[in-house]
Amino acid sequence: MQLDTNKLRDYYANPPEDVSLEDVDLGRLPRHVSIIMDGNGRWAQARGLDRSRGHVAGVDALREAVTTSVRLGLDALSVYAFSTENWRRPRREVDLLMHLFATTLVKELPLFHQENVRLRFLGDLTALPDATYRVFRQGLDETADHTGMTFALAVNYGSRAEIARAAREIALDVASGALAPEDVDEDAVASRLYTAGLPDPDLLIRTSGEMRLSNYLLWQLAYTEFYVTETYWPDFSRWDFLRAVAAYQGRSRRFGGVAAS
Numbered sequence: 001m002q003l004d005t006n007k008l009r010d011y012y013a014n015p016p017e018d019v020s021l022e023d024v025d026l027g028r029l030p031r032h033v034s035i036i037m038d039g040n041g042r043w044a045q046a047r048g049l050d051r052s053r054g055h056v057a058g059v060d061a062l063r064e065a066v067t068t069s070v071r072l073g074l075d076a077l078s079v080y081a082f083s084t085e086n087w088r089r090p091r092r093e094v095d096l097l098m099h100l101f102a103t104t105l106v107k108e109l110p111l112f113h114q115e116n117v118r119l120r121f122l123g124d125l126t127a128l129p130d131a132t133y134r135v136f137r138q139g140l141d142e143t144a145d146h147t148g149m150t151f152a153l154a155v156n157y158g159s160r161a162e163i164a165r166a167a168r169e170i171a172l173d174v175a176s177g178a179l180a181p182e183d184v185d186e187d188a189v190a191s192r193l194y195t196a197g198l199p200d201p202d203l204l205i206r207t208s209g210e211m212r213l214s215n216y217l218l219w220q221l222a223y224t225e226f227y228v229t230e231t232y233w234p235d236f237s238r239w240d241f242l243r244a245v246a247a248y249q250g251r252s253r254r255f256g257g258v259a260a261s
């Protein structure tokens with residue numbers, strides 16, 4: 001993506017003491033950053049508030065993460081908003097999240113237009129409430145011809161189910177003769193995942209300190225660098241994003257090979 005360094009410098013004016021834009025190499029930015037947004041509930045509980053207030057505050061953090069990603073010129077930002085396991089949460093919380101997804105999307109569509117952001121979803125949308133599904137469809141249709149960053153929202157997403165679904169499609173294609181068994185390779189699988197066409201994430205950020213993948217992008221994260229921060233999602237700012245990118249740039253990515261000397 002095109003990097004507008006003037007806009008980026010303005011965006012990162014007035015840095016805190018420990019990090020600034022000078023700490024990252026703008027020539028080596030990740031292409032795709034993915035985030036497991038965790039800690040909304042704990043953020044709220046720590047303030048004596050209802051968990052729902054944490055999700056509402058999480059929306060602001062998400063808007064900032066989208067803007068930061070656009071300013072950094074990323075090709076893609078993906079976020080884990082709702083897993084296939086999240087249906088087990090209390091009904092009231094699930095309803096609130098579904099409502100929040102829909103209202104937020106409607107509210108943020110002008111930002112997507114302004115920044116040329118293309119929306120896509122990862123997950124099985126057919127199980128969503130009608131109102132949420134309709135708004136998601138509208139978001140997809142309205143941003144389909146945008147050519148800037150891709151923003152991928154994982155909703156009702158589970159990685160094992162995604163891989164099983166790809167396997168099922170391959171089985172059907174082989175059974176119908178559309179695909180030869182010897183052509184079942186990594187590309188055949190990758191092109192049947194929800195992320196088809198997106199580069200694999202270079203950097204995975206998880207907030208609130210948990211060290212697990214929670215059934216997220218198991219295939220796609222094979223060579224991704226992980227960055228875990230104790231910060232709860234609603235507090236995650238453009239500066240935390242920069243800290244994550246700086247840490248990522250400090251790693252040596254070998255993709256199973258050896259470092260070039």
Ligand code: FPP
Nearest residue numbers: 037038039040041042055058059081101104
């Ligand atoms: C994790 O916190 C967060 C979620 C399960 C929902 C993510 C939703 C948002 C950030 C709201 C905005 C999203 C969109 C797409 C509009 P948690 O509830 O698991 O927190 P806890 O681990 O502290 O309980």
